[in-house]
Amino acid sequence: MTNTDTDSKTPDLKEQSIAILAANDRGDYTVPAHGLYPHQWLWDSCFIAIGMRHYDIERAQTEIISLLRGQWSNGMLPNMILTYSRASRHKPEMWRSQVSPFAPDNVPTSGITQPPMIAEAVVKIGEKLPMNERRKWYQKVYPAILAYHQWMYNERDPHNEGLVLQIHPWETGLDNTPPWMHELHQHMLPFWIRAIDYLKLDGLFTVLRRDRKYALPGERLSTIDGLCLYSIQRRLRRKAYNIDTILTHSILTIEDLSFNSILIRANSCLKSIAKTIDKDLPEELVDSMKKTKNALEQLWDAYTGQYYSRNFTTHKLIKIPTIATLLPLYAGSVTEERAEHIVKMLKNQRTYATKYPVPTVPANSEWFKQTMYWQGPTWVNMNWLLIEGLKRYGYNEEAENLREKTLKLVETKGFNEYFSPLDGKPAGVANFSWTAALTIDLLEQ
Numbered sequence: 001m002t003n004t005d006t007d008s009k010t011p012d013l014k015e016q017s018i019a020i021l022a023a024n025d026r027g028d029y030t031v032p033a034h035g036l037y038p039h040q041w042l043w044d045s046c047f048i049a050i051g052m053r054h055y056d057i058e059r060a061q062t063e064i065i066s067l068l069r070g071q072w073s074n075g076m077l078p079n080m081i082l083t084y085s086r087a088s089r090h091k092p093e094m095w096r097s098q099v100s101p102f103a104p105d106n107v108p109t110s111g112i113t114q115p116p117m118i119a120e121a122v123v124k125i126g127e128k129l130p131m132n133e134r135r136k137w138y139q140k141v142y143p144a145i146l147a148y149h150q151w152m153y154n155e156r157d158p159h160n161e162g163l164v165l166q167i168h169p170w171e172t173g174l175d176n177t178p179p180w181m182h183e184l185h186q187h188m189l190p191f192w193i194r195a196i197d198y199l200k201l202d203g204l205f206t207v208l209r210r211d212r213k214y215a216l217p218g219e220r221l222s223t224i225d226g227l228c229l230y231s232i233q234r235r236l237r238r239k240a241y242n243i244d245t246i247l248t249h250s251i252l253t254i255e256d257l258s259f260n261s262i263l264i265r266a267n268s269c270l271k272s273i274a275k276t277i278d279k280d281l282p283e284e285l286v287d288s289m290k291k292t293k294n295a296l297e298q299l300w301d302a303y304t305g306q307y308y309s310r311n312f313t314t315h316k317l318i319k320i321p322t323i324a325t326l327l328p329l330y331a332g333s334v335t336e337e338r339a340e341h342i343v344k345m346l347k348n349q350r351t352y353a354t355k356y357p358v359p360t361v362p363a364n365s366e367w368f369k370q371t372m373y374w375q376g377p378t379w380v381n382m383n384w385l386l387i388e389g390l391k392r393y394g395y396n397e398e399a400e401n402l403r404e405k406t407l408k409l410v411e412t413k414g415f416n417e418y419f420s421p422l423d424g425k426p427a428g429v430a431n432f433s434w435t436a437a438l439t440i441d442l443l444e445q
């Protein structure tokens, strides 16, 4: 993009983004999109706050503070704070968070978490504040974020290995990402779902799906995959979201690569928050943080030259490449050599360098479907994470290139939830909040 291009287009795109966020604003929090997503989601609000800080810093702070009302007394931040809505598929009674003694009394939430983007959002807001206000801001949120990070290690790293495990694909934010769906189909499909699949009865359930009102069938997960996710959710609820019970009842658990990469970056952000307000992080937490950096290397497979997620129980890498393969760049903890290798993958036209990058599954994978949710489409939040990572390793030209392509995509195709990486076709819901918010952040870079 030339300067003239930027000058003539910038105000417009920013104004449109602000208007979308205003339309999705529900007072103290922002919904991901009108209709399909009526609740507050954890990582969505973090991305939203990262955009909002450029034009309304107080509202950006409120977005984060409103997330904390859902925090459980054990430290967990739930992936959803539920708003009652007749139309919603995620109703409070579906989650019944009250079955856990740790859930807050008057705030209905889900019982699982989502990638820990909150420390990054807090720091990005902090960067916009003068030092005295930044300190006040950090002091206000520090106890909650510290508790959240401690919870991740206490509950989700039972063997003290440094990698935290996830108990539902929704926790990764990449709902139907191939490594999880592969493991579920291979080992974990309940008999009743197998029967529905075998007898081809999924059509009966498809009729009941709300998401089909908002997106085409080829753009959402299949009914069988959807039933799979709901079935794990029900099992978790039956175990009252108690991690000890969950771990002894062969529920699929994965040390997810994207989650752990984001955790590494989140840990650096938490350290910098603590340093700014002269707090010492608890020693045990500092030890775990160090372990995570080293443990990420265990997810590297020398034979294929890639990082992968790992099945927590079998300790086997799940060797299906996805966008997560590239996220150690965002973690910022891998060597220059590994970073260079990832950048090469990013530039390979057969895999990730499609016309409208970056596909969430490489274009030459048997899993690739250009508009199928997290099994191919380009998502703006993934591009944003990669741009941050590229800059961190000094790949400024590559970062700029991806920034321009991402902005061009939104400008020409709209503020959708995701896009075909091959022809840019917009997919999923329109006027999606994090697409708008991160567009603002990319414009301001």
Ligand code: GLC
Pocket (backbone or CB within 6 Å): 032, 037, 041, 043, 044, 172, 173, 174, 175
């Ligand atoms: C979908 C996405 C998830 C997001 C949520 C709300 O479930 O997979 O990442 O947080 O929608 O936008």
